[in-house]
Amino acid sequence: MSNTRRERDSMGDRELPADVYYGIQTLRARENFPISGLRPLPIYVDAFLLLKKATAIANGDLGCIPPEVSAAIARAADDILSGQLRDQFVVDVYQAGAGTSHHMNVNEVLANRALEILGAEKGDYKRVSPNDSVNYGQSTNDTVPTAIRIGSLLALEHSLYPGLHDAIAALDEKSLAFRNLVRSGRTHLQDAVPVRLGETFHAWSQILRDHRTRIEQAATDLQQLGIGGSATGTGLNTHPQYRDRVVALLSEFLGQPLQSAPNLMAAMQSMAPFVRVSGSLRNLAQDLAKISHDLRLLDSGPKTGFKEIQLPPVQPGSSIMPGKYNPVIAEMMTMVCFQVMGFDSAIALAAQAGQLELNITMPLIAYNLIHSIEILGSALSVLAEKCLRGIEARRDRCRDYAEASLALVTALNPHIGYLNAADVAKESLATGKSIRAIVLERNLMSAEALAQVLDLEAMSAPHGLPN
Structure with missing residues (x-):
């Protein structure tokens, strides 16, 4: 042969x-x-x-x-x-x-x-x-945008949504475990009033929940299919019942409520559904990058940084410095987020690059969008399994920073006034004396009242929640 x-x-x-x-x-x-x-x-x-x-x-x-x-x-x-x-x-x-x-x-x-x-x-x-x-009865011009929709929906269901579920569950676990642990808040990377470490994790969990809702809303645009438009959206060379039969079959295959687009020409020309989904992924990536940065900051050290939490060490961190462990999972997450943001920029440029009845950059959109969904989903699952679930709190370090924070004077404002509180903070910074000692020396408050106002647990309790 x-x-x-x-x-x-x-x-x-x-x-x-x-x-x-x-x-x-x-x-x-x-x-x-x-x-x-x-x-x-x-x-x-x-x-x-x-x-x-x-x-x-x-x-x-x-x-x-x-x-x-x-x-x-x-x-x-x-x-x-x-x-x-x-x-x-x-x-x-x-x-x-x-x-x-x-x-x-x-x-x-x-x-x-x-x-x-x-x-x-x-x-x-x-x-x-x-x-x-x-x-x-088909054309590249109606099959490719339809396949991008199907591929994106599949990737969301198989990768991103499970990854988000894993990360949210892990954050919720830590929120509960650390609910009574007080740490110093920080704004502008300077001392701020105390917060609960558990509430820090709870906030991150809520951020991811909100992003899932936004992505799900954006993904509804993907459920309208332009298949049956053939070359230019007119349906040339197709059977009159073809488009509805194909959409019904695909709905069955995917288990999703797919519909035929009300205007096949519009569905073929406009890349707006892909831009919307990509934008929601970029939005998620931006917050995930911020959370990854926060994890690295809170774990920084071990001797010269915050070290309020301990991320699980998963591999040696240096080829020359023995005993060094780096926050590699959070670093990986950051790089994935940056890549997703770059893909989104390319998708936005590609979406406006069509002329008349066709967009000629659909292969780029297909790869960037589906790849963004998949790498975000995979990264979230790894973040949950190899980082979030193994986080431990450094309770003594958290407490020490919270008690030493100059921002505790904020709680004194209603009792001694903003200017007096500012003077107390300045003296504490200059002399090293505690805020409590200076307030008592100046007879600004009684010891009993001061102890009540500077109760860290009470100060850091979220409104409506018990201490």
Whole structure:
């Protein structure tokens, strides 16, 4: 048997290795775009496979393609979704505008696997054609934005939401464990009135809950699909019932309430749903970066920093300094956040780069958006497991800082006035005397009243919560 096969497209003939499942258009794309070495994200491939399975079934049911071809394409999609032929999706992320190269890679692999299922030779496209069978009634222009929506929804469900759940649960655990532990608050990195360490963690937990709500709201835009618009949104070459059948099948596959977009042309042209979701991810990343910075500050030391908490050491921190452990999980989280912010900037630029009926930067949007979702989700799960759940409080250090804070004079304002309190703070800083001692020396308050006002537990108790 020959180790090559010959295929033909509108530009001519080419030879391919006989064993590959992609075809001539994929071959040309590999030659044209040796850019990054990055291949399509697996979940984006899954999204295309689910879409192509739905379109094959719908077109078969509607009599647009033969039933045995419809069944073979659907089975081919299931085979690949189960793990077969994953190495056949080979087009670089940075490719032909709109994503035609990756789209044809999917069409060719499905066609050749379907041919194999039907007992035919790969490349015998008279029986099953990448264009006329797998791609019947479709265009890159409506399939790619639909696949981005599906891939993003899958990534949110499989990665980001579980990661957020893990992180929120871990923060809640620490909020409860540290609920009665007082530490010095800090604003502008200067002394501020005392707070509970548990409330610090509770605030972070609430921040992540709020972000999940925002992301879920943004993701509702992804549920409106423009499939069925074909080349320009007019639905040319599609059956009148096709779009609704495909959307119904995809809703079943994903278990989500997907809908056909009210205006297919708008759904194909505007990248606004992706920008909205990406923006919500950027918003989350900005707060996660801040929380990561806070964790590193509170763990700084061990001798020359705050060291109010101890992050779990997970690996040696230095190639030259023995016994050093660094907050590497929080550092990783920070870098992931910065990458997500950079991806969001690229998505915003790409979203306005379309002209008339098509946006030509959709491959960039697809990769950046889905990758952002996945790395944030993975990073959050690692943060929860290897950092947050193992945090220990340095209770003595927290108490010492809280009692030494000059900001305790703030509680004296209603009793001795702002200016007197400021004078007490200045003298304490200059002499090293405690605030309590100076107030008593100046006869500004009685010892009993002062003890009540400077009760750290009472000062740091959140309103409505017991001490």
